[in-house]
Amino acid sequence: MTNSSYDVVEVVAMQLIGSDASVVPVSTQLAFRTTDPYTVRAVFSGGQSSSTWLLGRELLVQGMHASSEEPAGTGDVQIWRDEDPDYTLISLSGVEGSALLAAPTEPVLRFLAATESLVPLGAESDRMEGEISALIAALLTA
Incomplete structure (x- = not known):
């Protein structure tokens, strides 16, 4: 993956538990x-x-405010703040098994703030309107 094809990139040193x-x-x-x-x-x-995993940005944001008793996400990805608020936990489950990762919260928050400065939460569909219209047009002419 080249960084130039992405608008925001953050490398986070996590720990697999x-x-x-x-x-x-x-x-x-x-x-x-x-x-x-x-x-x-x-x-x-x-x-x-x-x-490589694709995570919902909104899920990641919700995880910054969630606890272990009520994590964000109900499927293969769950995210919550650790008892130590300096860490965020990410649980991944797939066909090959499960993983629990501990991430320092600060770089994840910095990453999310950078994404929100480019596309505020709730404004995503405005960015997608042209692509969705083109997809609908392509489907109608197929």
Whole structure:
């Protein structure tokens, strides 16, 4: 992934927390495009492997205000603030298993603030209007 194709990029040093409480460092690149304002692309890299997830930007924002008792998200991705507010926890579940990541909250908040300065929450559809119109036109002529 090249940074030039994204409007906001933040690299966050996270920790993968194992079921045995082991901790593995994971470098995570969060990326946002104004042309796809609903989505945050997260590339998790550690050791010899990497995994890419598409996260809802609104879900990530909601996770900054959620707790472990009521995490944001009900599906494969859940996000909440740790008891220590300096950390945010991200739970990912997929066909290959589950992962729990601890992220320092400050760079995630900085990333979200940068995305909101470009496309305020609630204004995403304004950005997508032209693309949606083009898609509808293409479907009607197909």
